[in-house]
Amino acid sequence: MAPRSLLDKVWDTHTVRELPSGQTQLFIGLHLIHEVTSPQGFQMLDDAGLRVLVPERTFATVDHIVPTDGRARPLRDAQAEEMLQAIEANTARHEIPFFRIGSGDQGIVHVIGPELGLTQPGLTIACGDSHTSTHGAFGAIAFGIGTSQVRDVLASQCLALARPKVRRIRVGGTLGFGVYAKDVILHIIRRLGVKGGVGYAYEYAGPAVERMSMEERMTLCNMSIEGGARVGYANPDETTFDYLRGRRFAPQGDSFERAVAWWRSMASDRDARFDDEVELAGAEVAPTVTWGTNPGQAIAVREKLPRLDELPEDDRAAAEDAYRFMELVPGRPIEGTPIQVAFIGSCTNGRLSDLREAARVARKGKVAPGVRALVVPGSEQVRRAAEAEGLDEVFKQAGFQWREAGCSMCLAMNPDKLVGRELCASSSNRNFKGRQGSPTGRTLLMSPAMVAAAALRGRVADVRELL
Numbered sequence: 001m002a003p004r005s006l007l008d009k010v011w012d013t014h015t016v017r018e019l020p021s022g023q024t025q026l027f028i029g030l031h032l033i034h035e036v037t038s039p040q041g042f043q044m045l046d047d048a049g050l051r052v053l054v055p056e057r058t059f060a061t062v063d064h065i066v067p068t069d070g071r072a073r074p075l076r077d078a079q080a081e082e083m084l085q086a087i088e089a090n091t092a093r094h095e096i097p098f099f100r101i102g103s104g105d106q107g108i109v110h111v112i113g114p115e116l117g118l119t120q121p122g123l124t125i126a127c128g129d130s131h132t133s134t135h136g137a138f139g140a141i142a143f144g145i146g147t148s149q150v151r152d153v154l155a156s157q158c159l160a161l162a163r164p165k166v167r168r169i170r171v172g173g174t175l176g177f178g179v180y181a182k183d184v185i186l187h188i189i190r191r192l193g194v195k196g197g198v199g200y201a202y203e204y205a206g207p208a209v210e211r212m213s214m215e216e217r218m219t220l221c222n223m224s225i226e227g228g229a230r231v232g233y234a235n236p237d238e239t240t241f242d243y244l245r246g247r248r249f250a251p252q253g254d255s256f257e258r259a260v261a262w263w264r265s266m267a268s269d270r271d272a273r274f275d276d277e278v279e280l281a282g283a284e285v286a287p288t289v290t291w292g293t294n295p296g297q298a299i300a301v302r303e304k305l306p307r308l309d310e311l312p313e314d315d316r317a318a319a320e321d322a323y324r325f326m327e328l329v330p331g332r333p334i335e336g337t338p339i340q341v342a343f344i345g346s347c348t349n350g351r352l353s354d355l356r357e358a359a360r361v362a363r364k365g366k367v368a369p370g371v372r373a374l375v376v377p378g379s380e381q382v383r384r385a386a387e388a389e390g391l392d393e394v395f396k397q398a399g400f401q402w403r404e405a406g407c408s409m410c411l412a413m414n415p416d417k418l419v420g421r422e423l424c425a426s427s428s429n430r431n432f433k434g435r436q437g438s439p440t441g442r443t444l445l446m447s448p449a450m451v452a453a454a455a456l457r458g459r460v461a462d463v464r465e466l467l
């Protein structure tokens with residue numbers, strides 16, 4: 001057989017049949033659901049008089065709407081309480097496992113899937129959420145779906161999809177001091193554009209990716225969608241298998257060793273051909289910060305904001321609009337820009353290793369006066385593990401608020417919101433206008449360590465100075 005990429009192997013394995021439309025009827029190995037996009041799916045299922053076909057392949061959590069400063073029921077926000085009750089009722093009625101608040105396993109859907117061992121190499125994974133690409137870190141083909149597709153998966157465990165092309169992005173060499181996976185993905189999106197990945201799956205490869213931990217690979221894959229690629233993945237290797245060994249839903253004992261052999265076989269063949277290839281050197285990536293209103297509008301922290309005539313002509317109108325909204329001036333440095341809020345969390349950077357790196361910085365001082373700084377663990381498991389290491393105390397002593405697990409200010413569907421024109425240094429993944437709860441609020445995306453540095457200095461700072 002001709003050499004194949006991981007995408008081709010996973011796709012072929014899950015193909016039920018080719019459809020007359022040219023799409024594939026694809027079996028979905030794992031369906032993850034949350035409270036925001038599942039109610040409509042269940043409603044459509046009920047309207048059609050159908051049941052969930054394979055409930056044991058569906059798992060539910062609650063993440064977007066949960067308050068992070070207390071969890072008393074009913075939730076203060078009546079609409080949030082209604083959404084919580086809907087997912088409780090739907091999962092109970094259809095016998096779907098639900099990781100409820102206080103269960104010890106609740107958290108952001110893209111954090112709990114991996115930590116429970118549900119996310120495994122060689123699977124197709126769907127979730128009504130754009131950042132489902134996160135799970136590709138394990139060598140799964142994982143993608144976000146719309147609400148009618150949530151219905152389709154509930155009803156049939158299948159989707160009709162077009163096979164994407166594959167672009168391999170090789171990151172060579174090593175990453176510099178103070179440079180994280182977040183900087184790598186912001187750098188990639190800056191270089192290839194926010195639409196550069198449309199129609200592609202991104203395969204991340206090369207020595208710098210192979211050296212990354214699973215949590216770093218998740219950060220990398222998570223933001224593929226911000227570069228237009230619905231799918232992003234890394235090939236499974238020893239790091240992947242070590243991460244999965246012993247996790248609750250991973251195969252156990254002899255089954256695990258058999259699974260490893262199969263997982264290994266799903267990696268892209270050495271001489272696989274790709275539709276496109278991009279090379280970049282790890283050493284060229286610096287701590288990176290966004291300055292605009294999409295994640296591709298980013299620069300290294302020591303660079304000056306690009307002048308309009310330095311940008312490709314097609315990008316100038318959007319840049320001009322972004323500068324107006326952000327109240328930033330072309331040609332000036334981004335370093336030193338005052339912030340009012342610092343947010344550490346989200347499915348991009350709310351895992352234990354993210355909190356450890358941010359805590360390393362937090363140990364160096366106190367949150368600057370006038371800055372509201374929040375640390376929101378990605379899951380109850382992350383929160384417990386961080387507390388066992390004393391990270392909560394490090395943050396609290398430095399003046400950060402230590403919160404309960406959830407999406408929080410990434411999307412601000414809960415009470416954690418920017419107010420007015422506040423400028424937020426954020427470890428999340430989207431800097432769109434109004435993303436963090438205030439229509440006029442502003443977001444600068446960066447690594448969690450950079451957010452901690454900004455919190456301490458009260459302005460955008462180069463984390464390398466603090467480490």
Ligand code: SF4
Binds near residue numbers: 064129131346407428
């Ligand atoms: S953390 Fe943000 S991007 Fe991730 S699932 Fe929650 S709202 Fe979506």
